[in-house]
Amino acid sequence: MAQSMQHVIITEPGGVEKLAYETVDIPQPKDNEVLVKVHAFGINRPDILQRQGLYPMPKGVTPVPGLEVSGEVVAVGAEVNVYQVGDQVCGLTNGGGYAEYCVVPESQLINIPAGVSHIQAAAIPETFFTVWANIFQMGKAKAGETALIHGGTSGIGTTALMLCKAFGLKTFATVGSDEKVKAIQDLTHAINYKTEDFEQVIQQATEENGVDIVLDMVGAPYLAQNLNVLRRDGRLVYIAFLGGAKADGVKLGQIMMKRLTITGSTMRARTTAEKAKIAQDLKTHVAPLWAKGECLPMIYKTFNFDEIQVAHLAMDAGDHIGKIVVKVLD
Template sequence: MPQHSSMRQIIITEAGGPEKLAIEQTEIPTPQADEVLVKVHAFGLNRPDILQRQGLYPMPEGVTPVPGLEVAGEVVAVGTAVASYRIGDKVCGLTNGGGYAEYCVVPETQVLPIPENVSFVQAAAIPETFFTVWANVFQMGRAKAGETVLVHGGSSGIGTTALMLCQAFGIKTFTTVGTDDKVAAIASLSHVINYKTQDFEAVIQKETEQQGVDVILDMVGAPYLAANLNLLRRDGRLVYIAFLGGAKAKEVKLGQIMMKRLTITGSTMRARNTAEKALIAKELQQQVLPLWEKGECLPMIYKTFKFDQIQDAHIAMDIGDHVGKIVVEVI
């Protein structure tokens, strides 16, 4: 355990804008039997943090209200049942909250080792997006080599991660973004479409000779439902991870779903249980860790901020110009 007993953490004083984030002193947490205590070197920002700050996505009952879903750092204490990690190990992890802090406890099964060639800043941007993409595109979406995937919101942390992983696994992609700068920024990863100046449905139908795509990862929601259903091939899968554009679709063509045998599904990471998260971590360690070790599929980092610049970091995410991830350096 650390020599001292107190640490800084960032709290949401009340629902609202970035000015509602404040730093406070508190006790360093003690790991439960199945947890490791990480001295946090860096943590990543994610859309759920913004929603939580706005009062729209509260933590489940009994879970810390301190935001922060992913951390990278050094193990400084381990619970009595922990077998895979030792004090001194460099790790990143998907937290159950509490990542906006100098120390954070993480369940052992949600921790991944950091390869030697990967920095703490890069590693801090791995867990939330890679867990989410792996669960939704590969587990639920069943995307495989030779298929075609459409990723909406391709310049986001989730989007860039999905495009990189698809590229690594031999899956062709299309993606939508909202500015020409973002088109240029991720042009090496995918066929990028500016949805504000182009009709993404028409472009993809033309490019695929009216064949469409096998899997769609969507964080926009209702406004895109009709186009998504039109674009899906027979046995296609539409996977929702957010509905930033609207949660209620007015009309759905049920005949299309039946004729094409479509699957419409979705998930949130927060609602997954420990066993589900453990399985995702295990598959990432087997399938994706070797890529990171080779310097492949590492997260795109847009900008880093210091701990006491947390409000600025949230403002940057609210503005939405970022391509890739926003990370806060603690040390």
């Protein structure tokens, strides 16, 4: 095995021109880690925020971006007992995924089912971990309920819609163009928020009953409408606040009368044990679907490893439907 590799660094906060390549020694796995020879990795919104200086890695964690990889296990730590050299895996990293090799905690890995490509597998961890944790663990989603997914054509959005459909939930989704409405119309009732009022559409479609769960990444601008469309015992779950983090005029009485729950989370702040629990749930409940060719990520575009700036530009543009993936090995 080679002794050195290339990875991507952020030279300073800013635009895509701040992404550069650096040659370094290949990292060595700690006792509970594996070393993955990376075949592909996904691009995610937190990577963009990190590049802009808005979402720094915690102290002591590699500043190299990249939260999900797929590839082959090439070395294991002394305490690793589930995976072995040669296994084909995808995993949620603690950073460092934009590289030719990446160390990943064993508990955050998932075997790639037969028939699933490395490109598809690289697009699984970040969005599936996030959706499972927020909709199914924290949001307590169950069959027969109804969910509203904002940002319906994003990686998170398409994943949420597929999982909700697979587990018996009806959904609505907001998107920003008629093209995006058409792209996911087989998955959900999609609403172009630029031409329609999503609150009115949902209330009419549900005969004023509303929805049980809202997954929101917009934040403050949608708070009032989110509260309005939630039915009694509804859950509003935040995973980002791209439109603003501070909201005025919150109707506290409405929250009390409807017995609403407002919560949210980030994946980066979760403990290793919490991430391990999510991984185990995905292995139990979702991996069998992937093995049947179901609930696989929608791939928008694939870029080569030397096109990292172009890949980030594609995410910045916001036109993507599904996931953006970078291929490291053919």
